[in-house]
Every structure is written in structure tokens, then in C-alpha cells.
Amino acid sequence: MALLEVEDLRTYFQTREGEVHAVDGVSFELEERKTLGIVGESGCGKSVTALSIMGLVQTPGRVVSGSVRFTGRELTTLKRREMEDVRGLEIGMIFQDPMTSLNPTLTIGTQITETLRRHLSLSRKEARKRAVELLEEVHIPNAGRRLDDYPHRYSGGMRQRVMIAMAISCNPKLLIADEPTTALDVTVQAGVLDLLEELREDHDMAMIIITHNMGVVAETADDIAVMYAGQVVEQATALDLFDRPEHPYTEALLGALPKLDEPDARNARLLSIPGRPPDLLKPPEACRFAPRCKYAGTDDCSTVPPELREIRTGHWVRSAHPASERAKQPVAVS
């Protein structure tokens, strides 16, 4: 049994204009001590997937079907109180924006000890001691003195470290990091990613890293799921995905990343994806990537919805034109 099993998860939002299928049939498994990267553009449903696992989807959103099993236990049907015991204690979460996820009117110490006292019923003194240890663990210098500072005294990278300290304070088995480095400089980003990996090893945690940057998952993930318009379009081990990407969308995401070792990068153009992700109120009926896909239109792929299929062992793809099949039988692209 895997640590986390998500099966056919569907989270819909009721809006005045209609029903938005933000997460539309997502399935994946995560083993203990492994890292899963979920990659996709803004609005592809990757954050809502994380919120659905955590039971944090707010109205008008609702998990309408599917299951989330964590250590064999179904989470979607838990009562609010029961879910509160899981959150923070068994599953930790880090949010995207370290500037807004800390309360500016409370000291860092108060905010860290809050979690410890809620879940582990530590005394004030014990919680404080543990908080200092946690800050040291995320490499905040002078942790003892910094505990009584307010968040505005911390830089962006340090606030994210505080968020990480809070998320791991109860030794969760799973840590979900939603765009943990997007608001940060590359150097700070690298530091935070290295810290997450270090903590994952020390605490025997599993981790889900959600990002739009293919480079970030390459630095951290064992397995990768690429999401587009509410669906997983490709899923494989990190090595296989980067060696042999299959879905045209994955190829495009890789091509869009500026590379350091690109010869003559100055005169080259980056591979950009024309257009925008589809409106999830009325997504394309068949393949959701078809309107932006350069291989679409030569057959029935824009009328028949592609299924997620295993193209080789452990490598799943949802496309009528995966790279390896294009190579075998080249379609005429006009």
C-alpha cells in the first residue's frame, strides 16, 4: 500500500457562469519517502489538487467525487474535526507566498508554537524549546533570539524557512509544498529546495512539490505528473520524463525553460506555447491540449478524448501523438 493514493479526484467550483472543473479525474500514488512533482501552468488545477488532499477546498468549490487514501484511511469523508487532526500532524503544507501566509501581528515564536501545542499538547516552555530547535533545523541564525521577532524582520527566503519549520514541526509523513519557491530569487530558491530535500531525508517524509518550473522538479522529484486543464496528461519517473518526454505539452514546457548550456542562446528563440490554457467552464471536448498542439488536426484527436494510457512501463500519457509514436509513423504536419 502506498502512503497516499489519489483516485479519480474531481473538484468542481460552482460559479455564476457555470461549473468549473478545476480538478477533473486526477489519480496518482505516492510511496513513503518519495517525492512527487506536479507540474503545470497557472490554472491547471495543481494547487486545487493539493487543497483537495488537505480538505481545504473552500466554497463554492467542492470535492464532488474520487478518493484520497492516506495510510489506508479515506480522507474525503472525514469530519471537520478529524481532518484538523490530520492536517499539520500527519500532512504538513507550505504555501506559495511566504509574505502573506504568516500573521504579521504575531511573533514567529507564537506562530510556530501554536501548531505544536494544538497537536502535541506541549507545555508553553516545551513548545518554545522545540520551536528553537526547529528554527535551527531550517538554518535560521541566532534562532533563540529570532523567535520573538515579528515576520516583517524576516526576509522572503527566511519567512519561507519559517513556514517550512511550522510544516514539519509535528514530524508529518507527508509534506505538500505548493510553489514553495516561486516568489523567490534563484539563489534563495536553490537554498530552499536543498533544505526541503535535507529535511525529507532526515524526517523520512514523502513530499509533493507543486510548481510551474520543470527545472525545479528536476532538482527534487522522483516521479513527475504533468497537469493540464484539470487533468494529468503525463506521468513517469523523473529520469524517464526528462529523457524521453512523450506529451507535446511536456515537450513545450521543457522547451520554454531557458537553459544555461544552450549553444547560441542569444540568437535562438525559446519554444513558447501559443495561446492560453482553456477556459475550464467549457474545456475542449476531446483532447484539452488540441487547440495549442502542433500535432493536432491531422486525425480525430480533437473529437475523440484521449485516455491516460501506459505507453511503456511506468510511463503514462494522455495524447494521440506521443513523441515515440510520432517517430514511428510520422504524420504529415502542414
Add this chain to the structure above:
Amino acid sequence: MSEQVDVRSDLEAAAHADPGSNGEPLLVVKNLKKYFPIKQGVLIDRTVDYVRAVDDVSFEVHAGETLGLVGESGSGKSTAGYCVLQLLKPTSGSVRFRGQELTGLAHNKLRDVRRELQIVFQDPYASLNPRMTVGDIIAEPLVVNHLGTRQTRRKTAEQLLDVVGFSPDFVNRYPHEFSGGQRQRIGIARALALNPRLIVCDEPVSALDVSIQAQILNLLKDLQHEFQLSYLFIAHDLAVVKGMSDRIAVMNLGKIVEQGPADEVYGRPQVEYTQALLAAVPVADPRQMRIRREERRKHKHVLAEPV
């Protein structure tokens, strides 16, 4: 701090010279300093020290070329950009644009120069007035400079929308109808309105998704080609900067620590700080993961410590 390394040959400099200004490059920045005072005191403020945001920086931008200015947050790269535009008054040093000294220039004179010197801001959400239509936003530089009539300005706005890849019908829309990448296109169209020679791009893509980032970077390259623009391209991501720049200047703690052709700075970084920046860029190759983590650990001490 190590010596500044400048590998660019003088021959190359001559080839790039702007013919309009006695062979001088388009932009020459010399010994630029910007100090911000740290004040203390209850009733009477007393300057106790200075933050040396930009500390003796010199660089040149030639016609049609891109100089990438790269460094961490707080390295002074944006402050340097703002000093070039005189949006911040430099403490000392010289900024010459097309042979004309900009520091100390009177306000009305500066406005004339700024027609040729524009900026694209980092945050496309904060840099567009939500109460103005897209057409008015793009035409505002023309209004400020008393250029054209209402009709011709509207026409220009429509043309510029077309240039950045939008339908001219968008003139009557408002910024909230657009996504981050689209807003950045609007910001670029506004920067182009006065037909500038040099555009300072201050982290133009750092707020955008990777796929959208690629669109904007490609657009900037196309525009450079089409309008013979020069860019001072400021960013923290060395991979982004490398793909855009002919030459790169690396800034750390207010100083330029290394400067040279993009391929050389990347291929043979002379300064450990540059090596640390290179090691921080995420690489889309899981096989290099461990090696790169080691590399980063080695260079960690040269990066700005969180204070």
C-alpha cells in the same frame, strides 16, 4: 572583493559605437554611486551611516545590444537601472546617454531625453493603472510629452497593440481583463510608444509562469530586431539573462564583480560569486541533481546571508 574582470576588446567596442555621438557608446555609466542614508534620532534625524546600494559601478550599452545585469535581491541591480533613468538621483558618478550627461539635468530637459529611454517594470499587476483603459495606458507617454492629437494617439495605441501581438480592438479594455503575461505585453507596448533607443527591463519575466515567460522573452528579442533597440536587462536568473544578453555584468553588494561577453561569463566564470549564481539555476536534468547540490554547498558562503 575581487577585481572587476572586463574581457571585452576595444575593437568590438568601436564596432558597436553609436554614430550619432562621436563614437561614444549609446549609454556610458561611470563610477555610479547611490547611497541611501540610515537615519536615527527622535526629533532631529541624524545620518548615522549609508546603505551603499550602488557602489562605484561602470558599464556601457552599445546601440542594438543587450547588457544583462544580474545579481541577487539587494545586489543593487534595480537601483542601478533606476539611476540610469534618473528615477533615482545618483549620489555621484556619471550617466551619459548619446553623449549627453544626464545627472544634474533639469526636469524639462530630462523629459526630452526620457523619450528615448524607457522602462518595463517587474510587476505587471502593479505597473498598470486599473482605472485606465489599455489604450490610455499605452498612449500616456504621448500625452505627457504633448505629442499628437487624441485621434493619432489612439491610432498609435492600436498599432502598438498589434506590434505586441494583440488585436487593436483591445484599446477599450481594462487591465483586469488580462493575465500577467498579457499585462506585461501592455507594459512593453507603453515603453515602445515614444520610439525609444534604450529600454531598461527590470525583471520583466520574474512574475510569470515559465511558458508565458518564454513568450515575453521571444517578443523582446523580436522587438529589438525590428526597432534596433538596446536593452539594459536586469534579472536574478542567469539562464534568462544569458539567453537575452550580448554581454553580462554580475552585481554583488552594490559592485560589479565580473563583466564580459555572455558566453565567457557563463563558460569561464572568473569570480566565485558568478559560479554560485550559475549553480543556483535549476537545470532540467535529474541526473545532475546530486552533483549540482554539491556544487551549491561549495559556493554557499559567497551568497548573501540572510540578516
